[in-house]
Amino acid sequence: MKTMLIRTALLGTVLALPGGVLAQQGPTTVSRPPDGRENIPVQVTNNGWLDVGVYAVVAGVPQYLGEVPGLSSGQLKLAADWVSTGDVRLLADPIGGFGHYLTEPLRPLRGDLIQLRLEDDLRFSTVDIRSTVSSG
Numbered sequence: 001m002k003t004m005l006i007r008t009a010l011l012g013t014v015l016a017l018p019g020g021v022l023a024q025q026g027p028t029t030v031s032r033p034p035d036g037r038e039n040i041p042v043q044v045t046n047n048g049w050l051d052v053g054v055y056a057v058v059a060g061v062p063q064y065l066g067e068v069p070g071l072s073s074g075q076l077k078l079a080a081d082w083v084s085t086g087d088v089r090l091l092a093d094p095i096g097g098f099g100h101y102l103t104e105p106l107r108p109l110r111g112d113l114i115q116l117r118l119e120d121d122l123r124f125s126t127v128d129i130r131s132t133v134s135s136g
Contacts, residue, residue, distance in 0.1 A: 039077035040108050042090070044068045048120040050094040057089040057102070058082045067095070068118075083108055090127060092118050101125045 046052050046068045055062040056078050063082065068074040082088055087105030101122040108114055111133035118125045
């Protein structure tokens, strides 16, 4: 119970970032895009011990993408429609742990691959956007 309260408080901290951009939105909901939309792959490498829940923060609302077990990798999908509405951020929340990792605003394009590398100390985590379209 205490862990759940701490996790709720941490997520609340993320939603109350400077400027109140994320805090101005309505209640947090988890929704999934209908089938048939184009997705952007998100390759997650989790070098930490804990399983991590990964969210896309779209218009200030966290959208659950999936979970990546500790010390493993996983491929998640980000709906292209979510990106077309503006900047999107990725949020990594260790299950049963403390802290989180929130990326800077991302603007992936059609054919891009997002690579999210999570370290055991989340402060050293990184995100990259790579084009998968050949130029020639």
